[in-house]
Amino acid sequence: MPKIIFIEANGTRHEVEGITGQTVMEAAIKHDVPGIPGECGGACSCATCHVYVDPDWAGKTGTTSETEDDMLDFAFDVRTNSRLSCQIKITDALDGLVLRVPKEQF
Amino acid sequence: MSKEIITTDAVIVGAGPVGLFAIFQLGLVDIKCHVVDILDRPGGQCAELYPEKPIYDIPGYPEITGQALTDNLLAQAAPFAPVFHHGQMVEGLRRLDDGRFELATNGGLVFHTKVLVIAAGGGSFMPKRPPFRNIESFEQSSVFYAVRRIEDFRERNVVIAGGGDSALDWTLNLEPVASRVTLIHRRDKFRAAPDSVAKMQALAKAGRIDFRMGQIMELHGEDGRLRALSGRGADGAAFELEAERLLPFFGLTMKLGPLAEWGLNLNENLIPVNTENFETSEAGIFSIGDINTYPGKLKLILSGFHEAALMAQAAFRIVHPEEKMVFQYTTSSTKLKQKLGVG
Structure with a gap:
């Protein structure tokens, strides 16, 4: 099972087992990673699963869809490596993926 | 300033799918409803968060969008002529001496009602x-x-x-x-x-x-x-x-809002109810849909529909205490068909 690494804004590291085919947000919720409430449950209709993709992984996680980019308008401190983690599907190629959790979700 | 008081059998707080189905269930047992919702249109999360997204677990519909479900529920409730008050948030709640409730909204509306049905989902949509x-x-x-x-x-x-x-x-x-x-x-x-x-x-x-x-x-x-x-x-x-x-x-986010101040028992921002009639800790106040909690609760629209049906039976005894409840099916009851305008 691919490992996903979440790093909180305060530096706390969470290494969780992801299930191929599920989303990164689902993995975060399942393992109680702080700072990712995922309020809408993965419908891409809130922005509370916002993460920063580690630059080393940017090429592997793909790019934002139009809906996702629209929804990022509702996130705080959006950067070029911002993604909504409910829109990243876990694949074997993402084993070791590093994501940073923003200081604030809103 | 004297306010005109709206007197009614039932006030439903929340015009999401469960609130809309409650109009139908209450209507079948001759209870007229006013519906209050903070959004500017009915449908709740279905209309606000995912109008175009298909839902796959509504019984009888292999696939239906949030908006289509809302439209169907409105059509189903229409024979009972519900009165909608949109863009309003219920702020104040108190019990009157005669046992009814007085509700006041932030837009200045005042209701006197025999029963209150809280179908407020994840709470009020408020600006983020x-x-x-x-x-x-x-x-x-x-x-x-x-x-x-x-x-x-x-x-x-x-x-x-x-x-x-x-x-x-x-x-x-x-x-x-x-x-x-x-x-x-x-x-x-x-x-x-x-x-x-x-x-x-x-x-x-x-x-x-x-x-x-x-x-x-x-x-x-x-x-x-x-x-x-x-x-x-x-x-x-x-x-x-x-x-x-x-x-x-x-955009908007959901917050429990003033409901937290109404003196109801709360459990992690949810309203505990009994599963016999979905009444809260306060007699005459019911809670259905995502906002309630009980052992085994599933936050599904279909669970809310079931809760609405059982709630209506109990609400009937409060609104029409002198009448005997006769359980009827919409398929066969002449009375129910008349109410639905298909008799």
Whole structure:
């Protein structure tokens, strides 16, 4: 099972087992990673699963869809490596993926 | 000021799918409803969050969108002539001496009702508050989430943040009023009517407003008076900007709101109910759908439908205590068919 690494804004590291085919947000919720409430449950209709993709992984996680980019308008401190983690599907190629959790979700 | 009191059998708080189905179930047992919802249209989360998204677990519908489900539920409830009060949030609740309830909304409506049905889902949709440090201290004086009085913005240096219709509409509407309007949005794509976007761009080109691509990160000011904002441009460069008023338009989020103050037992922001009739700790107040909790609760629309049906049986005994409850099926009962206008 691919490992996903979440790093909180305060530096706390969470290494969780992801299930191929599920989303990164689902993995975060399942393992109680702080700072990712995922309020809408993965419908891409809130922005509370916002993460920063580690630059080393940017090429592997793909790019934002139009809906996702629209929804990022509702996130705080959006950067070029911002993604909504409910829109990243876990694949074997993402084993070791590093994501940073923003200081604030809103 | 004397207020006209709306007297009714039942008030349903929340016009989401479960609230809408409650109109139908209450209607079958001769209970008339008024429905109060903070949104400007019925459907709740189905209409607000996912109108176009298909739902796959509504019994009898292999696939249906949030909007189509809402439309069907409205059609199903229509024979019972529910009265909708949109854009209203119930703020106050108290029990009257005769056992009924008095409800007051933030829009000045007052209801007297025999039963109250709380079908408020995840709570009230409220404007999202950006996580700027100390933003609370500027609210009501410099930071507003809606324009209630245009005069608050006259001859002021106004900054509007966001990229949807509210942000664009108020940029256009406040331009003639404010001393200066600056629209800040993180990108040059907008989720707004193309016509409004074109108008905004024309105003910016003519130098009558400023459009800045970027994000606000911090507010500056003293004693509730906003003086300036700082942030980061889309190019990564920091900026600081003078501002007396800020209108952040970052969509809506769900908050429990005033309901928390109604004296009901709560369990982690959910309302515990019994599973016999979905009554709360207060006789005559029922809670159905996502906002309630009980052992085994599943937050599914279909569970809310079941809860509405059982709630209606108990509500009947409160609203029509002198009548005997006769359980009937819509397929065969002449009376029910008449009520539905198909008899």
